[in-house]
Amino acid sequence: MKSFNIYLVLAAFATIAFTQSCVEGEDLVTPNVASPVLVLLEGSSFDSLSLVTVGSRFLELDKTNILDHTKGIDSIPVPNLNITVFINNTTEVAKLVTDAGGSAELVVSWADLGLAEATGGNQIRLEFAGTHKNTAFRKYHTVIVEKVD
Template identity: 40%
Template sequence: MKHIDKLPPIILIALFALLTMASCKNVDDPFVPRVVSPVLVAIDGTAPGDFATEPTISYTKAGNVVLSARILELDKTNLLDYTKGIDSLPVANTKITITLRNSGAIVAELTTDAKGKISVEKTWQSLGLASPATGNSIPLNWSGTYKSQAFTRLSRVSVK
């Protein structure tokens, strides 16, 4: 190391670059890998346009729970044309399975109609709450496959 100042600068740069590249390590991404959903699951009774959070629908403990949603495909053909924008096309004849997230038990297996709608009415007991109390909530999964790509939308049903 005594004569390092006598080495040509290009060799020092090459040595530095080699050491820098050798010290790099490929690290796995710490975040969950995500795939964009092929459809939009718009759950009825929730705030429109809020697709970043887990929607919660509240029902009284005396009544039944109506689980309904619209399944839409987003046609992005006119994405760059501000006068037209993105179209929401109903997805017909697609099987949707609603399950309890905690146990994986199937609540309902439904098929979308021509307007992309599904709906089912359930009792609190069928959702796993024998005696519903205000504040109880049930986490649900809305799952299906569209164009060979699986998707899942999360939601909750709570007792008023």
């Protein structure tokens, strides 16, 4: 019975120490910030001879009526938003600006994405980055070369 009590006391101290180390003034290693926009991307699989065309739409979510089930959250297009598209985190591929409906279309070749010879199964990770209301955001999207039979 004594050994059980010792383990119980040790477990209680470990729990308290762990809780204190997580709570008291500790910052996250990577701070999480909610994206200021909702990013919708469309188009992910293309044959090796066609252009890579990714449609994008950027919306701001108005949560004013979130508690009113008859209205809910409203999606408002974000016009004139500057978007930069990257590959490999740093290589800029294109600059886009959204239209009045919050849409922008990326149209590039596989060569522009660094694939001199696009073969089936190759993948490229695109990053759509921008800033809205002084908050930076980044959305990742993978495009794939379709395999030809």
